[in-house]
Structures are given as C-alpha cells and as structure tokens.
Amino acid sequence: MPESIRKLYPYYKDHRSFLLWGLFCLIFANALSLAYPYLLDLIVNRVIVAHEYGELPWLLAAMLGAAVAKGAFNFGQGYLAQKFGSNTAFGLRNAIYHKLNWLPFSYYDETHTGDLMSRLTLDLDAFRMFLAFGINNLVGLGLIVVFGIAYMYSMNAILATVILILMPFLAVIAIRFDTKLRPIYRTIRENLSTLNSGVQENVMGVRTVKSFAQENREIGKFNGNNGLYFTSNMEAAVLWKKFFPYIELVGNVGVVLVLGVGGYLVMTHATSLGNLVAFLSIVWFMIWPMSQLGYFLNNMTQASAAAKRLDEVLSAPQAIANTSQSEAPAARGRVSFCNVSAGFGGRAVLTNIDLDVEAGQTVALLGLTGSGKSSLVQLIPRFYDPLSGQVLLDGVDVREWSLDRLRREVAVVFQEPFLFSTTIFANIAYGKPDATVAEVERAAALADAAEFIERLPEGYSTLVGERGLGLSGGQKQRLALARAILMNPSVLILDDATSAVDMETEFRIQRALDEHLRGCTTFVIAHRISTLKRADFIVVLADGRIVARGSHDELLSQPGLYRDIFRKQFADAAQGDEFARSLWASSGGDRGWGA
Amino acid sequence: MGCVKSSQMNDRSGQTDNSNADLRSPFIYREDEALEKKFDGRQVRRLMSYLRLHPRLIVFSLVATTLGILVTLAAPYLVGKAINVAVGDKHPNTLLEYCAVLIVLYALNFFATRFRIYYTNLLGQSVIQHIREQLFHHVQFLSLKFFDERPAGSVLVRIMNDVNSMQDLFTNGVINTITNLFTLVGIIIIMLVLNWKLAILCMIVVPFMFLLSTRLTIQIRRSWQLVRLRLSRMNAHLAESIQGMRVTEAYARQAENEEFFRGVNGEYRRVFLGAQRRSIMFGPLVDLTGAIGSAVLFGYGVVELRAGLVTVGLLVAFANYLGNFWTPIAQLGQVYNQLLVAMASSERIFQYLDTAQTVADSDQAIAPETIEGRVEFRNVTFAYDSGRPALDDVSFSVTPGQTVALVGHTGAGKSTVINLLSRFYDVTDGAVLVDGQDIRSFTVESLRSRIGVVLQDTFIFTGSILDNIRFSRPGATDEEVRAAARAVHADTFIEALPQGYHTEVRERGSSLSMGQRQLLSFARALLADPRILVLDEATASIDTQTEELIQRGLARLLAGRTAFVVAHRLSTIRHADQILVFAQGKIVERGNHDSLLAARGVYRELVDAQYRMMREDSGVAVGLES
Numbered sequence A: 001m002p003e004s005i006r007k008l009y010p011y012y013k014d015h016r017s018f019l020l021w022g023l024f025c026l027i028f029a030n031a032l033s034l035a036y037p038y039l040l041d042l043i044v045n046r047v048i049v050a051h052e053y054g055e056l057p058w059l060l061a062a063m064l065g066a067a068v069a070k071g072a073f074n075f076g077q078g079y080l081a082q083k084f085g086s087n088t089a090f091g092l093r094n095a096i097y098h099k100l101n102w103l104p105f106s107y108y109d110e111t112h113t114g115d116l117m118s119r120l121t122l123d124l125d126a127f128r129m130f131l132a133f134g135i136n137n138l139v140g141l142g143l144i145v146v147f148g149i150a151y152m153y154s155m156n157a158i159l160a161t162v163i164l165i166l167m168p169f170l171a172v173i174a175i176r177f178d179t180k181l182r183p184i185y186r187t188i189r190e191n192l193s194t195l196n197s198g199v200q201e202n203v204m205g206v207r208t209v210k211s212f213a214q215e216n217r218e219i220g221k222f223n224g225n226n227g228l229y230f231t232s233n234m235e236a237a238v239l240w241k242k243f244f245p246y247i248e249l250v251g252n253v254g255v256v257l258v259l260g261v262g263g264y265l266v267m268t269h270a271t272s273l274g275n276l277v278a279f280l281s282i283v284w285f286m287i288w289p290m291s292q293l294g295y296f297l298n299n300m301t302q303a304s305a306a307a308k309r310l311d312e313v314l315s316a317p318q319a320i321a322n323t324s325q326s327e328a329p330a331a332r333g334r335v336s337f338c339n340v341s342a343g344f345g346g347r348a349v350l351t352n353i354d355l356d357v358e359a360g361q362t363v364a365l366l367g368l369t370g371s372g373k374s375s376l377v378q379l380i381p382r383f384y385d386p387l388s389g390q391v392l393l394d395g396v397d398v399r400e401w402s403l404d405r406l407r408r409e410v411a412v413v414f415q416e417p418f419l420f421s422t423t424i425f426a427n428i429a430y431g432k433p434d435a436t437v438a439e440v441e442r443a444a445a446l447a448d449a450a451e452f453i454e455r456l457p458e459g460y461s462t463l464v465g466e467r468g469l470g471l472s473g474g475q476k477q478r479l480a481l482a483r484a485i486l487m488n489p490s491v492l493i494l495d496d497a498t499s500a501v502d503m504e505t506e507f508r509i510q511r512a513l514d515e516h517l518r519g520c521t522t523f524v525i526a527h528r529i530s531t532l533k534r535a536d537f538i539v540v541l542a543d544g545r546i547v548a549r550g551s552h553d554e555l556l557s558q559p560g561l562y563r564d565i566f567r568k569q570f571a572d573a574a575q576g577d578e579f580a581r582s583l584w585a586s587s588g589g590d591r592g593w594g595a
Numbered sequence B: 001m002g003c004v005k006s007s008q009m010n011d012r013s014g015q016t017d018n019s020n021a022d023l024r025s026p027f028i029y030r031e032d033e034a035l036e037k038k039f040d041g042r043q044v045r046r047l048m049s050y051l052r053l054h055p056r057l058i059v060f061s062l063v064a065t066t067l068g069i070l071v072t073l074a075a076p077y078l079v080g081k082a083i084n085v086a087v088g089d090k091h092p093n094t095l096l097e098y099c100a101v102l103i104v105l106y107a108l109n110f111f112a113t114r115f116r117i118y119y120t121n122l123l124g125q126s127v128i129q130h131i132r133e134q135l136f137h138h139v140q141f142l143s144l145k146f147f148d149e150r151p152a153g154s155v156l157v158r159i160m161n162d163v164n165s166m167q168d169l170f171t172n173g174v175i176n177t178i179t180n181l182f183t184l185v186g187i188i189i190i191m192l193v194l195n196w197k198l199a200i201l202c203m204i205v206v207p208f209m210f211l212l213s214t215r216l217t218i219q220i221r222r223s224w225q226l227v228r229l230r231l232s233r234m235n236a237h238l239a240e241s242i243q244g245m246r247v248t249e250a251y252a253r254q255a256e257n258e259e260f261f262r263g264v265n266g267e268y269r270r271v272f273l274g275a276q277r278r279s280i281m282f283g284p285l286v287d288l289t290g291a292i293g294s295a296v297l298f299g300y301g302v303v304e305l306r307a308g309l310v311t312v313g314l315l316v317a318f319a320n321y322l323g324n325f326w327t328p329i330a331q332l333g334q335v336y337n338q339l340l341v342a343m344a345s346s347e348r349i350f351q352y353l354d355t356a357q358t359v360a361d362s363d364q365a366i367a368p369e370t371i372e373g374r375v376e377f378r379n380v381t382f383a384y385d386s387g388r389p390a391l392d393d394v395s396f397s398v399t400p401g402q403t404v405a406l407v408g409h410t411g412a413g414k415s416t417v418i419n420l421l422s423r424f425y426d427v428t429d430g431a432v433l434v435d436g437q438d439i440r441s442f443t444v445e446s447l448r449s450r451i452g453v454v455l456q457d458t459f460i461f462t463g464s465i466l467d468n469i470r471f472s473r474p475g476a477t478d479e480e481v482r483a484a485a486r487a488v489h490a491d492t493f494i495e496a497l498p499q500g501y502h503t504e505v506r507e508r509g510s511s512l513s514m515g516q517r518q519l520l521s522f523a524r525a526l527l528a529d530p531r532i533l534v535l536d537e538a539t540a541s542i543d544t545q546t547e548e549l550i551q552r553g554l555a556r557l558l559a560g561r562t563a564f565v566v567a568h569r570l571s572t573i574r575h576a577d578q579i580l581v582f583a584q585g586k587i588v589e590r591g592n593h594d595s596l597l598a599a600r601g602v603y604r605e606l607v608d609a610q611y612r613m614m615r616e617d618s619g620v621a622v623g624l625e626s
C-alpha cells in the first residue's frame, strides 16, 4: 500500500476489525457466488436431463438459501467496509479539527480557508472511499486471482502456467500506470482545491464583488479554474484510455492462449475435452474482475494523493509548543517586553522593544498604519513568538506559561471583530461558555451593548449570522468587547476596539471600563487622541521601534507624532469650543493648516 | 427556512442549563431547507437534459460501448463453437482460424475500450463542468439577501460537493443504463420468441421487485437528502471555525468547539451510514428476486417438461438466458442507486438555479454612459427583516460634487443608506434617485460601476497588491493603479514590501495591518473612477496623519464628484458640505459643521463627547454648557 496511506494507519487501526469482518464476509459471498452456477448445473443435469424430479424441491430450496446467504454476506461485506470507512473518516475529521484548533496563527496567515476545506471534505472523502470499498475490491480481486490460479493448477498445470506467465505483464502495466497516474492525481487534487478556494473566497467577498459589479470577471476566473480541473481530469482519462485496454487485453489473450494451447493438448490427448471446457469456465470467471484492476488501482492512487494532503495538515509543525508549567494563582498582570524583536517571514516588524507595564496600568499605543502596534500586543498572548528577547507576564516568560492559562489571563479584542453564527449570548460567552446570564449582561452593559441588545426583538437570543451579519459595525465591535470583558482578564488588549463606535458611546465605554476593570492591565491601541489620553502612559511606535513614551502632557510638550496628531484632531474644533481652545493653547499649536 | 430547533438539542451536547438551551447553543446554522418533493420525473428529465448538449459524445460512447458488449457476448460463443467444431473434431487449422478471429475481435474490443473510456469520461466531465459553470454563474448574480441567509460553507458545498456527487452518474451511469436497457430488451425478445409463457413466468417477479423496492427507494432518497443536509451543516461549521480560529485560540475555546464538532461529525456519520445501509440492501434484493425467478422457472418448467410441453433443450437455454437477464437488471439497480444519490444533490442544485434575484434589472433598465451624481432619497423606509425598520422615512438630496457626511450612533442606519444607494437591497418604501431617476430604472451593473464604495468590512482577495487594487477596474494600467495607491498614500508601505506591488497577499489580507488593508480598498474604490464615492468608515483604522494626507489629495480628486462619508472621527467629517445626523433610522439633524454645532443638538453631543473625554481625564474644569 502506498506510503501516504500507511502513514494514516493510526487513524484506521482502531477500526480494523470492521475491515477484517468485512473481508471475511467478502470471502463467503464470493464462494457463494459459485453456488448458483453449481446448482444450476445440478438442476440441468440431474433433474432435467436425468429426470430425478424428486430432487428439484431440494435443489430449488438450496438455490434460494444460497441467494439469501449470499445476500446477507454481501450486505455484511458492503456495510462493514462502509462502517470501516466512515469510522475512520469520523476519527480523522476530529483529529484534523483538533489539529486546526491548535495550529499557530502563522499557519493561518499562510493557508486558505478554501484549501483546508477542500482537504477536510473532498480529500477526506476520496480517502474514505478507498477504505470503504477500494480495499475490498482489491482484496476481492486478489482472492479471485489466487484461488482461480490454484484451482487451475489443480485442473491442468500446463494451462495454468500459461495464465500465470501473463501475470507479470499485468503487474508491469499496473505499476507503470500507477507511477504515471500519481502526479496527475496530485494535480487533480490541487486543482480541485484551487477551484474550491476560489469559490470560498468569492462567496466571502461577495459584497466587494457586487459593489464593483465585477461578477463577470469572477465568473471568468471561476471558469478558468473549472477548466483546469476539467483538463486535469481528462489527463487522467487519457491515461486510463492508454492503460485499461491493455489490462483487458491481457485477460483476453489468456483466453486465446488457453484455447490454442488447450486445443492442441486435447488433440494430442494430453488432456480431455471436458477438462478444457471446465478450465475455460474458470478463465471466464476471472476475466471480468481482472479487467477492473485498472479502476481499483485508480481508486488507490487517488486515495493516496488525498491521504498525502491530509497528512500535510496533520503533521504541520505546531510551532508554539504547549508547555504547562507555572500553574500559579491568577496573574497580577505585570507585562514586560525585554529587548524584543519580531518579524514575519524574515521581515522585521518590531525592533528592540523595551517596555514595562505595571499591573493595573493602562498603556496606550499610537503609531502610523503598519508601525507594528498590533504585532506588539499579539506577542503577549503568544499569537506569535518573538525572534529575540522576552515577553514576560508577572516576570515569567510567556513561553513558560501554559498556553491555555495564558490565553485565559490575556483577553484580546481583535481589530477586526469576528462573531460566530449563534446567539448574541453565546457570542459574548464564547470564552466562558458556562457564564451566568447575569455575568453576560454585566459584560454587555460595560461594553455599552446591553441597550441595543435589549432593543432587539429576541434580545440575547437573537441569532447572529456568519461573521456578525445583521449587526452594524459598531454593534459587532461592542459584542467583541463584551466577550473580552467577560473573561475577567488580568491583561486586556483593545486593538482599535472602538474604531467603529461613535465618540459618545466610546466615552461611556471608557468610563465603565475605568470603573469596573481597575486592577486589569490594559493595552489600548487607537487613533483617536481622546481614546488614548486616559492611559497612564502612551507609547509612540514608528517602524517597529518605540520613539517616544510618556503621559499625555509630556508628549504634548515635545515635538513629535503625538503632538502632530493631537493638533490635527483638535484643530478647528478650537473655533467654537473654549475647552478645546484651552487644550489647543496648551499644546502651543497654531491653526495654520487644513481647509 | 429557519434554524433547526430539534437537532439543536443534540448539538448542545453536554450543556448544563436546560432552560436556556437556545441561548447557549455553541453554534446555530440556518438549516438548508429539506426538500419534501416526491421523486419526480421532471427532475430526472431536467437532469438528463444536460446530456442533450453533447449528442456527438453520446453517440460515440454508445457505439464504443455497444461494440465492447458485442465482443463480450460473441467471444464465449465463438470459443464454445471452436471447442465443438475444431477441438472436438480435431481440426488444428480450424482451431487456428478461430483463434485468429478471436484475436481480431479482441483487437477491435481493444480500440472500442479506448474510445469508450475516453468518450464516457469526456461526456461526464463536460456535463459536470457545464453544470458547475451554470450554477456558479447563477449564484454569482444572486442578490445579497441570498448570501445573508446562508453561511458561505453551505454555498460552497453545493457548488463543489453536490456537483461532484453527480459525476458517477454522468460518466458511467447513463451510458450503462442505455446499453443495459438494450441488452435487457434483446434478451426479453429472445426469451419471448423461444417460449412466451416461460418468458412471462420468469419476468413475473420483476414487478414484485419494483413494489418491494419502492418503499426502499423512498427511504434511500430521504436518507441521501439528509446526508446532504448534514454535510452542508458540518461544512458550514468548518468554514466558519477555520476563519474564526484566531478568536477560538485567543479565547482558549478549543475543547468546547471540538465537542461541538464531534457532535456534528457523528451525526453526519450516523445518517451517512444509514443511507449506505439502505443503498447496499438494494443489491441483495435484486439477487434474491433473481433466485426466486429461477426457482419459479424451474418449478413450473419441470411440470411443463413432464407434461411434454417444453423440451429439455429449451429449458436449458432458458436457464442460461436467465443469468443474462438478471445481470443488466442488477446493473440497472446500481445506476438507479446512483441516480438517487444524484437526485439528492441535483435537487439542491436546481433549487439554487431556480432562486430568483431579489434585486434584478427591470426590462426597461437603462445603462447610462455617465451620470452627474445627483442623489436623492425620497421617503425611504427599509427593513432587513420585516418589522424592524433600519431606515424610517429618510429623505435628503445631494447635488453633484457635494460631500455628505453621515453621522450618528452605531446602528443608526448609516451603512444601510449606503447599501440602498448601491442597490444591494431594494427599498421597502419610497425611492432612491440618482440624477432624478429611480435607481431601479438603471441596470444594476451600470449603477454600481458608477459608485465606488469602500465598505466598512474591507475585503482583500488572494493575489498580488496590484491585482487587488485593480479589482475595481480590470482594464486599468499599472500606472493607473500606482496613481490610485499614491492618492491614498498607500505607495509608501507597498513599496516597502519585499516585492512591492507584486507582493502576494493572503486571504483577507492577513499579512497586512488593518490600516493597510483599508488603504488598499480605498485605492481600489478610487481606481474605479466613480462619479459617486462612498466611504463607509474607510479611514477608521488609519492614523490621522495619513488620513489628513489622503484628505488633501482627495480634495483635488473629488472635485465634481459626489461623496458620502461615514465616520466617527471629527477630523474626517467636519469639512463636509452637508452633515446628516441619524438616530434609530431617522435623520434627526442636518446642516454643516458650524450650523450643527450652533444648534447644540445631537451632533453637538457627539462632538462634545470627544472633548468631554479630554476634560474629565485631565481635570480641567471648563464648562461647555455654561
């Protein structure tokens, strides 16, 4: 069996017994299929020709009995093999799902949803089919050939040898076929995956497609992929066309050889006519299954291409190992970065970051787009590991924390809120499924989401569509925020978590957080000065380096990005607003820009 | 439609709080609708109509297959004859002749097989390719409501898995059916000619078999439908959970999700094995009826024989034909099974194909060369779900070249205005007009290609940065793309990337920062060269510095164009010519920045919030209202 199929052995090992019992049934079913011609023979010879009418009822009963038994064995054979296939598929699916749940973020940066989907559905099914009948077919064929040839030897050694000589030809054809087919199946599976990814992405981005009326172009792209898939399938068909007829031909040549050689033997009295006829009937019996060899091999090659793609997921390196020391009591929340550098694929994104945040402090991050703010905070819950330096939580390197614990201590509100298709309640309780109703309501209230939720006809039971469909941008953000608050974390990371929320609402949220999450270390990333200002200190990032840090007032009093941005945001507001004007003056700005 | 209440019970697997079953369901997927239609000839005919597209291929496949069958039937006959005539009578030369004839026949068969394999596969693959193309084409033009109602994963299943599951039927099934039917008819005719009484007797069990299998058939069909439903559900979850994996890992939610998945997975296995069990039963059933048929034949045949009504030879011949009679029936049974599997899928495919666009071009729709950009909302009321209006009697008008800012609390209906302007949905009441004409009088394509939207939810496609920006106008030159990127100051970061504009970005742009993604989709909208530019929080994740640079550049670019801006940051909206303040689906205030500030209403409140935050924290006590 091909390497890649053997590699998945651990996944079908436990279900072997279904396979074995299935094969057991297969043997009996095959044996019983010989009973019908045998009984027919008896009926003709003994009843019809020899007029032994009394035997007829018995023979007929035997025929029905054999049919029932054969049916039962056939059913058992087919069903047990399906069970073997399905149980293995079930286990494999669970195993891959488990694996996916623990793969590092960097894996998902590189991988398409559609590609993974294609592996989990189409490839897995191709593999399952091999288990569910491919093995049985091959074994059945093997049995027929072995028993057939043994039977032939018992009848006539010379003729049997004639048939046996043909077998190596068959083997050569089969092996060449398999080697040629292998790369083609690899391509077919890949093209299928590309097609799948294309459709998946298209459906996810359907709004964008429609907003630019680009449906026709997407259709063109799809047709291209669909055509490629078609072409690669036809390549396989061309190969079948090339090899299958030869496989069939070998069997047919066998018939002619047996007829010729056997005829000669009969004529030279080396064997009897009856013997030749009987021998030929065995050849007929073997010929059809043998011509199927190509299809069966095909099935196996396809399965092995699919198995390889499954194995690729299963053996993807889990870069972040789950060390599980440090089962300390709840973290206090002191976070330190010691000379941390990080990057993606060789591109430095953060350089020499040194940062100390005391437990309970709030630190704000400001920087231009792409300056590395998100990258910095994502090191704390170990979404990525730094290239050098250390990130410490409570003085302990985060790599020494148990991943599970660490992530329960650190709650992140992602820049792009992601909601699941379930109720609002379950979405908020995503990280704490056993939260009480009161807890969830409190979290929603703190995120200023309670009001809009309660206005919905079904309140907390309202279904949210995929990716939060049916909610406005700000509503999604607030649910994501509530989800983080519910975790009652020691470190809370708000990555631009209120960008789609209006200022008034944001103001309320901030006040609530200040009041109720006092002891919680908070990282705030935002572009609005009003959001950043309340922090204990503000860190300004540029090109992955910390270029300034200090309180609002300190940063305002020195030239730099912070002051520039402050001026822009409060520039002409100063016209009508005394307070703003006072702020404005304190920053020493003038109003010489803008419209 | 609707979500499955009953099966949720299984899915919750191990929840504690029963009173809040629905509330706590880990995931809820709108169930694909179960189809309760009866097995319907029209459905089959519709399925088969796809074959009509390839008459040549069908003829070739049939000819090749028939040739193969003839050889397969002739060969044993010839061999038998050779043994009787040549071997029995010891004529070595005749034997050689027979062998030569056989070799010729087999050579013929060799080529027939080649042709058969090639043409049946070509036929099957072409039909599958065609169906998939047609389906995707249709789905692609369906309205957003369609996509709102179903998870991406379940759309994917129909286009991929459901279409694939018909492959067997079209590759071998149909051709086998035709040839088997011919063989069957041939054998029946021979048997009728030999002895019509015996022939009818043999066939008498066939109707019984059909009766017996009808019930089984119904069950098989149901269970394959169920399999498709469960598969669709499992895939919907898979697709969603893969996309949300970062959240799952961040919230250490793996254990619960794995348990949920095990439930869905197990449910799928259960229904799948159930369907298999019924399908597998079909084969033995045919075998058994075959055996009964033989028994009847011999039982009665022997009586006739003893009465001298039939000869021994006839009965023996019948016994042989009987075997040939049941083989095609058994094979037809297999194809029938394939058909049942394919039906479960094809129904789902046809259902999509029969779904009409909810937002469709009217017959008189026009595609104007260009538009001026005057926009008017006239008493627009709109509800996504009936009974919960998202916009309520909204009216406003915008002259060409104006910039309108939409502000208001989250969920007030700002994005909805934009959805209606792009005609993603049709208004429930009232009308949206562009250049004084109802937008329903334009073709959807012409309308949308005049409007450049930066959606709140940016979407970046897999591919190079260049292609991503070019998405809105595939014909744009590289230079135009670069110019658009420069206009939004995306060029600095793009050029810093390893391969610049040719850098490949992954799904959803996961290797870019949020702000960078927004810049790209901003550039994309500009490249479309729209008369109406719509920015739905297009700069929410972009720093103020860059935003200001963009604004300065845009002032020039937007001259003469109408712009809609949704934003929460003051600096983004204060220069707008017109500011519309939304609250709970209504416009509550309108004017420009200064007039609205002076009005001291809702807008003033929103603006003040920003300063209030500054004030409270810094402890400066400057009363604003005083």
Ligand SMILES: Nc1ncnc2c1ncn2[C@@H]1O[C@H](COP(=O)(O)OP(=O)(O)OP(=O)(O)O)[C@@H](O)[C@H]1O
Pocket (backbone or CB within 6 Å): A109, A344, A345, A349, A367, A368, A369, A370, A371, A372, A373, A374, A375, A376, A415, B510, B511, B512, B513, B514, B515, B516, B541, B542, B543
């Ligand atoms: N997964 C990733 N793979 C490769 N590069 C990445 C990845 N994530 C971010 N980057 C790159 O790292 C740099 C910093 O990105 P980051 O998301 O930290 O920026 P940011 O400061 O949060 O920006 P924004 O304000 O736009 O969110 C960017 O240039 C981005 O392209």
Ligand SMILES: Nc1ncnc2c1ncn2[C@@H]1O[C@H](COP(=O)(O)OP(=O)(O)OP(=O)(O)O)[C@@H](O)[C@H]1O
Pocket (backbone or CB within 6 Å): A469, A470, A471, A472, A473, A474, A475, A500, B148, B384, B385, B390, B408, B409, B410, B411, B412, B413, B414, B415, B416, B417, B456
């Ligand atoms: N596809 C949808 N189906 C059903 N309801 C929806 C859908 N999209 C939005 N809604 C609802 O319509 C209302 C208005 O939403 P809209 O997206 O227009 O708000 P918004 O003003 O843009 O808010 P934000 O500033 O948060 O983006 C909200 O209550 C929202 O829940």
Ligand SMILES: [Mg+2]
Pocket (backbone or CB within 6 Å): A373, A374, A375, A415, A495, B513, B514, B515
């Ligand atoms: Mg970021």
